[in-house]
Amino acid sequence: MKAYAALRHALLIATTLALTLPGLGHANARVGHVEAADQPLDKVLKLSAKQIAEKTDGRVEFSVFPSSQLGNARAMTEAVQLGMQDAVVVPAAFIGGFNPLVSILDIPYLIPTNDAQADALRKSEFGVALLDSFKEKGFEAVALWPGGFKHFTSNKKLEGIDDFKGQKFRIMDSRVLRAQFEAVGAQAMPIPFGDVYTSLQTGVVDGQENPLDSIARMKFHEVQKYLLLSAHGVVENVVLFSPTFWAGLSDQDKKIVRQVFVDNAVELARVKAENQKQALKEIETANLTINKLDDAQQQALREKMYPAARDAFLKQAGSQGQTLIDLYENVYSDITQ
Structure with missing residues (x-):
């Protein structure tokens, strides 16, 4: 040192x-x-x-x-x-x-x-x-x-909160992202980005999360049946x-x-x-079933995922993390009222 x-x-x-x-x-x-x-x-x-x-x-x-x-x-x-x-x-x-x-x-x-x-x-x-x-x-x-909002894709039915249960999703190696999926009954599996297409194609995982341009660029839509427009993460x-x-x-x-x-x-x-708009047009050519969460569904999913992921973050970030979360929640409340 x-x-x-x-x-x-x-x-x-x-x-x-x-x-x-x-x-x-x-x-x-x-x-x-x-x-x-x-x-x-x-x-x-x-x-x-x-x-x-x-x-x-x-x-x-x-x-x-x-x-x-x-x-x-x-x-x-x-x-x-x-x-x-x-x-x-x-x-x-x-x-x-x-x-x-x-x-x-x-x-x-x-x-x-x-x-x-x-x-x-x-x-x-x-x-x-x-x-x-x-x-x-x-x-x-x-x-x-x-860098863009993330959305979910899967080879199994994916329309709302209840559909996540029992599905396997690829994540980056993150405790926070793991907690996000566990909160809705799904299993999270860390897989390198370059291996995601094959993992989806062979059924190692059912789905993944990424911005639309990443999904289109990596051709994930070619090996997925459902797209849920959730804008849940960034x-x-x-x-x-x-x-x-x-x-x-x-x-x-x-x-x-x-x-x-x-x-x-x-x-x-x-x-x-x-x-993202251009990417969605490209994805639509693959004839996926595309669903979009309405405001009420977004709020319901946030109420499930946010607390679990926040707690996972705090476990690894300690008192400094708590200070940051307190700042965030105060600001978020002010700007979204």
Whole structure:
């Protein structure tokens, strides 16, 4: 640990000196992500880079590397933590090992489907507190970016709460997601994303949960009979900067960079929504039975899933997690009234 701390300290000093020496006021950040080029996140990230360059008069520029060009999610996150990469936009589900508190985003029905309410939640004291929790882990977290709402698919009847009982669903390896399914009598099985199609096709699991664009891109609808439009969960991204890079920016430029990323969460949500509509059209060609939960059914499912998943989160997050949950529930109550 001492060697790690010394390395981080040395990198911080070196970067700060490099960016403050005469003639070296220009900062070019390398930012990576795992989505394919020209997908919604990549487009809005490049838009953000353009806006930041303009607003800082070219003092801060970004080079965007999509499709895991700089490594997978874990490798890029580690590189940012160590100051070897400047920034990463990474799904929260991939970085619970770096900051257990971010697993709060796995809780179903955490973020409202109403865009204005969702934006208010991200900008609230809850959102700020979640971002601030990354500081002690060696990151500067500047924004939460939407990645789309998740929906359920299955090869067995799936119309409402009672249909989950006895079914097997693929999940990412998460105690919170496991509790979500157990709350409605289903079994959860952690399976790597690349193996989901075959697992659905061969009956290892009955169903899965993902945003519509992920379902369409991975062709899950080809091996599923039912789609339940539930919008029960989110794939949320976190915009993380290396403290070594961040320390080299002026206070003015830090404010500009942070504000652009915060504001563009709205643009990303808009682009994602259009992407989801197109994905649904593609899924519909497979002749699945498609059902949609109404408001009453959504509330009933939330009342089952949310408490169980929240309690699973608190077991692993302790007192800090409780503080975050209290903040969230107060804000959620205010913005949804």
